[in-house]
Amino acid sequence: MDAVEWIAVDWGTSHLRAWAMAGRAVLAEAGSAKGMGSLEPDGFEPALLELIGPWLETARVPVLACGMVGARQGWVEASYRAVPCAPVEAGQTCKVSARDQRVRVEIVPGLSQADPADVMRGEETQIAGFLAAEPAFEGAAILPGTHSKWVHLAGGQVQGFHTAMTGELFSLLATQSVLRHSVATDGFDAAAFDAGVQAGLAGAALAELFAIRASGLLAGTRPEASRARLSGLLIGAEIAAFGAGVSEAVVIGGAGLSAHYLRALAVAGCKARALDGADLVREGLWSLYEGATHD
């Protein structure tokens, strides 16, 4: 393997991913389930070294990390930067005092918005990766997930953003509420999804939740259709809440979920395209690393 120049790290609540980098090129990658949610403050450095140790020799290597690792319950709290601002900025990282002299760790701060109150950690780095490729983009970046983000971009900056708890609500309702008796653990039904999106767009998501259970009991609605309807209701509600005035949108995330969002956005009459989120984290960290080394 070529000499490792720097290391990119995406450290969320439930995952840890790292890439050994030479400039913009990936030399190696590794991942573990040691997310921020499962670690005490003194567990972060060992979890990181366990993953990247094989890439380290004697020289000190810069490590750039983003995500929930910088939360109050994380390794070191990286204070939020207030929008409007560029998604990431060289010199605005939070330095970590690592015990191991082979690493120089810096954490990328998240973004905050005062009114309506909102925060993000990690998505700002994906946005930076996207803007590095398309600096003139104006419109909304949608990052679906446990907590979906709708990020308004213009002039190379994050102008404002909103969070929907869509993924977390879906998971709680599908697996822990009374709807679990009627909702399959996987499968999809396009017609049921589209009808759910329409109802969600019309503001009826909360009003129609229990009907998923009742139609399972009374009409024998298939569990896969019920799952798709629940998903459609919640994604439709998310688009109704945050999609007003969005003329151009990019959906940044994993392929499966992004496909559902593209479908729902089409039902809503909103033009959108999808980009892979994993690549963009690394691109965002690269833009930050490159900016810092050129200062």
Add this chain to the structure above:
Amino acid sequence: MDAVEWIAVDWGTSHLRAWAMAGRAVLAEAGSAKGMGSLEPDGFEPALLELIGPWLETARVPVLACGMVGARQGWVEASYRAVPCAPVEAGQTCKVSARDQRVRVEIVPGLSQADPADVMRGEETQIAGFLAAEPAFEGAAILPGTHSKWVHLAGGQVQGFHTAMTGELFSLLATQSVLRHSVATDGFDAAAFDAGVQAGLAGAALAELFAIRASGLLAGTRPEASRARLSGLLIGAEIAAFGAGVSEAVVIGGAGLSAHYLRALAVAGCKARALDGADLVREGLWSLYEGATHD
């Protein structure tokens, strides 16, 4: 104790309550946590006898039970009666073959509605108790709880009804979602509740959920205020969904939750009064028992 003429039973998912009755008079009462949710089919009769055994002598006593005991996962499935119809009707109960010859158990069926699909079990008996006292009532009976019911009454019949998953959603969000870090386990804040109700009425409940977490992080919003805001958002959304066109309403339930609903309904400009739910179950079972013995 006077001779027990009949026994009234309210058997929900998480509770079992029984009253020893002489006509309309309560001779004794008892309760346990052996709700339908914790019992296998052959566990129902023992759970009942454990509670009412002390009231039984040699004569066979009629036992009238309502609630989830009649669900598919209950003791014996009591098929739903389709609305519009009277909330309960003599001769429409489901007979249970109990092994113990001292009881003759009948289960009150729940109600169903085809479109929009909806079901209830237990609330129909409270409604019957209410209509026994106010047979000419026209308007909405609101039964707040895990699954709140909005029941439209006219001509002594249930014309239609809707279920909101408000209580279950509140519990999941307050204790299992990311909001648990910002939401107190008890306490109330009237101003935060009212503001939440207003936002919920305006259709913004789902859009504003995550702001509860963010304002805890950024502005140090007190956990009691966050709890009240979450409650207000969801109750406001429920009223927005089902309160249109409601000119007169009664809220049937426990004192604490009913007070919150009355407050939220006042914010929405809807006149309402509260009635105690526990008494009404017994009154509803009495009206059914009385009707059957007079046939």
